[in-house]
Amino acid sequence: MGEENIYKNILYVDDEVHNLNSFRAVFRRSYTIFTASSAEEGRQILKANNIHLIITDQRMPETTGIEFLESIIKDYPAVPRILLTGYTDINAVIDAINKGSVYKYVQKPWSEDELRTTIENALKLYNNSKNQEELTEKLMTTNEQLEFLLRQNLLS
Template identity: 65%
Template sequence: MTANILYVDDEPHNLSAFAATFRRMYKVFTAESAEDGRKILDTEDIQVIITDQRMPKTTGVEFLASILEKYPEPIRMILTGYTDIDAVIDAINKGQVYRYIQKPWMEEDLRINIDKAIEIYTLRKENRELTEKLLIANQQLEFIARQNLLS
């Protein structure tokens, strides 16, 4: 399965560079704003979201925090050229960010982080599915136990 990656950045050349670099490894979706990013999330099954922190209308942290309830599953990363410790703390606390990566990004480092994020996404999904199966099996066992007690 090829992973779907959403990259949100207000700078078109960053979006182009990202798409050109990673299009052979992943299915890349790009958006120039948080609003455009939300539209993609509404129509595509995204596993990893990477967003620039400093954008005109909405910061990356604000964007990630705003989609958390509706889209809790994707793994989140912030990509930025600024080192603002408050933004890092906000990213972790409010946006549930997996990684905070500095621009300019190194292709190999970013690819490794994306691959790790995909692995975490996959493991979480498998965990959710196994938990659901266990709950169903437990309910069935409880039903059988009640039936045996009644007979």
């Protein structure tokens, strides 16, 4: 699998149960897989779990993948998103990027190696983002401590 990621929880949303089962069978040993057969079920999983990567099908009966991603972006802005689809529609690609902040657009049927590489890269991006947040927080704390010490020295 390559470099280990601390963050491994993946949500895959697709209305076709066969696709969900195939995805789980292929990736279950490398990641913790959560599957949902609807956007609403996906939202419930997101609320109940700490998800690090979201993968969704584009064409679903009640909502499109882009609409689903757009609806959750406010609550989960840092989580990378991958859109899977069997259809090549340039407008869907543009909407995925502009509205759903999609990290990558992958066509079905997906190649296991290509999708695995895409997932690894997305999780590395998430890891880097989380590491940057932690470092920024530590830097702010250190700055506050230094500022306090400088003030103490100036007052003495």
